[in-house]
Structures are given as structure tokens and as C-alpha cells.
Amino acid sequence: MSITAGSPTRSLRMAGGLLMVGGEGYLTGREPNPAARLATLDDWTRTHLPVGTAHHAWAAQDYISDTGLPFVGPAVPGDERVLVATGYGKWGLTTGAGAGLALAGRLLGEPVEWGPALEPWARPPEPTSRSVATLGEQSKGWACAATRPTGEAPAGSEVSRVCPHLGAVVRWNDQEQSWDCPVHGSRFAADGTLLEGPATENLARR
């Protein structure tokens, strides 16, 4: 696997005789035209590499915490019965392994020295540029609902555009053919069926 050191980010890897090209990342639900992102990636690939027909294209979703550090520890403060590890920020190969070490140390009574830095409830929430942007999206969706286009789904897709998680306004993803929430990243099929949480319900029928 190789990855560019500069910008724009591109990653390349071979798998089963196919070339996988990654790049053009965007925040779920905040990109007005994901299909154009894919076209840019396709152009770059054809400019630099002798490739044929594209077989598949998809966007992966990665959780990134407001501080950039993963969350590893109790799901509920002070309750060790359920432990979580999430927010690897696209670096699961390293932070996933680190989370495994932290969890194993915790369970075996041999905590790793750096474990407390990852505890979900040990870091008081602080406003960061990411959290401020998230709050902005929540209010902007409602403030602009009447004027800002949220994208058009195929005919017959009569669903509410209010996310059942915490009420943000979802946006149509023209590449993935899904409704995406700009606040916490829930995703729904064109007919409103839940694809990915944190929402636990479908979009309501209109």
C-alpha cells in the first residue's frame, strides 16, 4: 500500500489483481456533490495509471472524535460491564491495535500507561473546530431548510428529511444514493431505511 505525503491525499493498493484507489474524502452529509468527488478521483487515476474499466466505487465511513483521539473504555461512566473502542480516525491498523492493548490491559488488571488518555469520559468536552462545525450543521440545516437544496432523491422517495437521531436535516448523496446526516453521520437508503447509525429508526414516511 502506498499513500501520498502531500495533498490531495491518494492511497493505492493491489488486491486480487485489482487496483484500489482511495481519496477525495468528505464529511458524511456535508458534501453537496459526492458524485463529482468520485469523478475527480477517477480522472486522477486515469491521468497517472494505465487502468481499464472501474469495477466498483464506494465511500467508507470512519468515525473521528472531536479531539482526534479514539475512545477506549467504559461506555457508561464508572460501569466496567460494557467497554467500547471507536473513533479510529481512519487509522484502524494502528489505533485499533492500540485499543486492543488498552482493553486487554484493563481486563487483565495490567493497565497500559497511556490508557487514561483514551478514556471516553476522562476528557471533558471542549469546543473544538470540529464540534463547533457540528453544532453549526445542526442549526444550519433547519435555518436553511427552506432555501438550501438538500438534493433530490429518485421519484417516489417520499421520506421526511429530519434525522430521527437528534433532528438534523439529512442531505441526498448522489453517489451512494442515500440520505446522509451531516451531524453524526447516520445514513438512510432512498426509501428511508436505516443503513447506519447512530440513528436506530428509519426516516419517517412523508
Ligand code: FES
Ligand atoms: S442528528 Fe442525525 S445522526 Fe445525529
